[in-house]
Amino acid sequence: MDDQRNGLGESERAALHDLQLGIEHLHRGYGHLLTFHHAVGRAMNRFDDAREELRESGHDGRADALRDDLLPAGVVEGMWTYEVVEAFADEFLDPAAGFEADIREELADGQRHVTEHRQRRAWRERSERD
Numbered sequence: 001m002d003d004q005r006n007g008l009g010e011s012e013r014a015a016l017h018d019l020q021l022g023i024e025h026l027h028r029g030y031g032h033l034l035t036f037h038h039a040v041g042r043a044m045n046r047f048d049d050a051r052e053e054l055r056e057s058g059h060d061g062r063a064d065a066l067r068d069d070l071l072p073a074g075v076v077e078g079m080w081t082y083e084v085v086e087a088f089a090d091e092f093l094d095p096a097a098g099f100e101a102d103i104r105e106e107l108a109d110g111q112r113h114v115t116e117h118r119q120r121r122a123w124r125e126r127s128e129r130d
Helices: 008-054 060-070 080-106 113-128
Strands: none
Touching: 008 060, 008 080, 008 113
16 A cells, blocks of 8 residues: 555554554553463462362361462452453453554555555665665
């Protein structure tokens, strides 16, 4: 797509670029949430192992506390990590990505990376000239 032929102005191109980068950063954040989810899950598995070991060694009260208080608890306001991941995706990532896609469709016929396309074109033209 040629920015000028399709009426894409500089501020529109810049806005699309910033929206694209924003979405990319949200996806990175989502990846970090998945890492968090997996790390906490591994920790909880270890706590459950410790619960069994405490019971085997005669520390029933501590084993019961792990079983009843820590293991079923959520990490944020009673939510388990998978619920945090789902809430982020459903309540923020998906709507933000939809917003970006709608604007990109309206302004650039759905084309992604409009800035990069322009840069590639300019570098190729420079290569052909030089």
